[in-house]
Amino acid sequence: MIPLDIEAVRGDFPILQKPLPKGLPLVYLDSGASAQKPQCVIDKEREVYENYYANAYRGVYRFGAIVDEELEGAREKVRQFIRAEHSDEIVFTSGCTMSLNLVASGWGKRNLKAGDEILINEMEHHANFVPWQQLAAQTGATCRFLPLTDDGRLEMARIGEVLSDKTKIVAVTGMSNMLGTLNPIDELAKKAHDAGAVIVVDGAQSVPHEHTDVVASGIDFLAFSGHKLYGPSGVGVLYGKRELLEQTAPILFGGHMIDRVYKDHSTWASSPAKFEAGTIQIAQAIALGAAIDYMGTLGMDKVQEHERNVLEYAYNRLQEIPGMRIYGPGVEHRGAITSFTIDGAHPEDLAQLLDRKGVFVRHGHHCTMPLHDLLGVSATVRASFGVYNSRDDVDALMDAIQFACQRLRLT
Amino acid sequence: MQDLTIEELYEEFEDLPDWDERCDYLIDLGFSLPELPAESKTEENRVHGCQSNVWLVADIKKSNPPTVEFLANSDAVIVNGLIAVIAALYSRKTPQEIISINAEEAFKKLGLERHLSPQRRNGLYSMVQRVRELAVQAEAQS
Numbered sequence: 001m002i003p004l005d006i007e008a009v010r011g012d013f014p015i016l017q018k019p020l021p022k023g024l025p026l027v028y029l030d031s032g033a034s035a036q037k038p039q040c041v042i043d044k045e046r047e048v049y050e051n052y053y054a055n056a057y058r059g060v061y062r063f064g065a066i067v068d069e070e071l072e073g074a075r076e077k078v079r080q081f082i083r084a085e086h087s088d089e090i091v092f093t094s095g096c097t098m099s100l101n102l103v104a105s106g107w108g109k110r111n112l113k114a115g116d117e118i119l120i121n122e123m124e125h126h127a128n129f130v131p132w133q134q135l136a137a138q139t140g141a142t143c144r145f146l147p148l149t150d151d152g153r154l155e156m157a158r159i160g161e162v163l164s165d166k167t168k169i170v171a172v173t174g175m176s177n178m179l180g181t182l183n184p185i186d187e188l189a190k191k192a193h194d195a196g197a198v199i200v201v202d203g204a205q206s207v208p209h210e211h212t213d214v215v216a217s218g219i220d221f222l223a224f225s226g227h228k229l230y231g232p233s234g235v236g237v238l239y240g241k242r243e244l245l246e247q248t249a250p251i252l253f254g255g256h257m258i259d260r261v262y263k264d265h266s267t268w269a270s271s272p273a274k275f276e277a278g279t280i281q282i283a284q285a286i287a288l289g290a291a292i293d294y295m296g297t298l299g300m301d302k303v304q305e306h307e308r309n310v311l312e313y314a315y316n317r318l319q320e321i322p323g324m325r326i327y328g329p330g331v332e333h334r335g336a337i338t339s340f341t342i343d344g345a346h347p348e349d350l351a352q353l354l355d356r357k358g359v360f361v362r363h364g365h366h367c368t369m370p371l372h373d374l375l376g377v378s379a380t381v382r383a384s385f386g387v388y389n390s391r392d393d394v395d396a397l398m399d400a401i402q403f404a405c406q407r408l409r410l411t
Numbered sequence: 412m413q414d415l416t417i418e419e420l421y422e423e424f425e426d427l428p429d430w431d432e433r434c435d436y437l438i439d440l441g442f443s444l445p446e447l448p449a450e451s452k453t454e455e456n457r458v459h460g461c462q463s464n465v466w467l468v469a470d471i472k473k474s475n476p477p478t479v480e481f482l483a484n485s486d487a488v489i490v491n492g493l494i495a496v497i498a499a500l501y502s503r504k505t506p507q508e509i510i511s512i513n514a515e516e517a518f519k520k521l522g523l524e525r526h527l528s529p530q531r532r533n534g535l536y537s538m539v540q541r542v543r544e545l546a547v548q549a550e551a552q553s
């Protein structure tokens with residue numbers, strides 16, 4: 001396989017061409033929070049506004065027709081990207097959070113009752129944690145926790161203790177946004193189905209970095225955000241198997257989602273319209289299609305290989321730093337994320353000092369408070385990598401950490 | 412540093428035109444901030460709205476009129492530097508004086524407004540809010 005042409009990739013992202021004040025190059029290591037946008041995505045969103053903008057699914061006039069066609073084209077691109085069978089299984093939402101809430105409220109409330117169980121675990125992002133907690137509180141169901149191993153993986157050997165015929169939902173992240181752990185989705189899906197449960201996968205982190213094949217993996221629901229996939233903010237996707245979406249109630253009511261409205265009741269359109277009430281994220285959803293095209297041009301195999309390479313380099317180099325603790329498993333079980341602490345340095349100070357060297361990282365609990373509780377730390381620093389990051393960025397991170405440690409009087 | 416006044420801080424900052432230098436200076440201030448005794452680091456004394464932990468207590472000096480000494484600590488050094496700024500602004504003042512101080516103006520003058528993220532600014536104003544509340548309490552007790 002020809003490796004990714006990293007210089008060409010970097011050239012596609014206008015934000016990386018602009019030095020920071022004092023001529024510092026930008027070292028963006030927060031793609032796990034949100035990815036930068038290639039020119040083609042920016043251009044596509046502009047194109048919509050400049051050339052044919054109109055509301056969607058409303059007008060027969062020319063622009064209306066172009067918008068509808070573009071939107072359906074984007075939906076089809078999403079379908080192919082995650083290898084779904086039907087485009088009506090692809091719902092545009094405002095993001096991963098809304099997608100997961102839609103499953104919890106729309107499917108969960110209908111299908112769960114007191115005594116049922118939801119299987120989650122402590123590495124989940126709050127977006128794939130709190131909705132289940134709420135669903136449990138509202139239905140009388142119970143959240144069970146699949147234990148984690150010491151190195152931050154799901155302890156699959158103990159799944160029998162927490163998965164049973166009472167389990168109705170297994171909710172799991174494809175890749176942890178804090179530990180970077182890649183979870184065995186295919187195996188989990190099989191076990192969930194054997195127990196008669198559905199599997200809901202939070203793909204916010206995994207979809208931008210790994211091949212996704214919902215059918216081959218046996219995924220029932222998949223949620224992800226456009227903005228972490230080099231697409232616009234404000235748009236996300238919920239994939240659901242056709243028959244499951246049929247059982248899912250809408251959670252937003254209004255225009256476009258109805259079949260017929262009477263004075264005393266209404267009936268719903270079929271999916272995806274049923275879940276896309278009101279005016280959706282028109283330009284954003286169309287530009288998400290461009291982001292997916294872009295990833296297709298790069299090739300997910302190459303992206304994966306490149307990121308793995310950068311991750312491995314980062315993982316090894318970071319360990320040169322005295323007092324360094326990297327959370328989570330070894331590189332063979334993780335995607336392009338490293339969260340760490342340095343003894344004697346507060347993550348907030350570290351992040352702020354790294355910024356002075358143009359190195360952008362995130363600090364805090366990364367919306368994984370239960371995980372931080374489990375690890376016994378209140379905050380960590382996270383460096384996450386995207387297609388445009390290279391070993392040079394890792395070197396810049398190392399230099400910046402050395403600078404920060406010196407300022408914090410650790411060396 | 413205990414005796415640092417806000418006027419001295421303005422002068423220091425004027426001599427440090429570059430934000431990076433000011434940040435280094437804040438770190439120095441942070442490192443020399445007196446330690447709050449461990450028993451003061453309670454939930455009750457914790458200031459909410461800061462990303463890092465901040466504990467703040469007021470010590471009322473029974474002079475006439477009474478003055479208030481603020482002691483605060485964070486687990487982050489740069490925040491400790493900001494605490495030193497707040498101490499310079501408010502310490503050894505009477506409750507009346509404290510309530511009339513315009514913190515926003517002082518932070519603007521120090522260039523803090525421009526260089527702190529909204530989250531950090533919120534944290535800073537949470538501390539200011541707490542200082543003012545403690546001053547009001549001290550006033551009521553006197």
Ligand SMILES: Cc1ncc(COP(=O)(O)O)c(C=O)c1O
Nearest residue numbers: 095096097125127177204205225
């Ligand atoms: C694993 C994971 N799940 C869910 C989300 C929520 O995504 P969004 O904020 O785009 O809805 C994130 C984003 O940080 C994430 O990392």
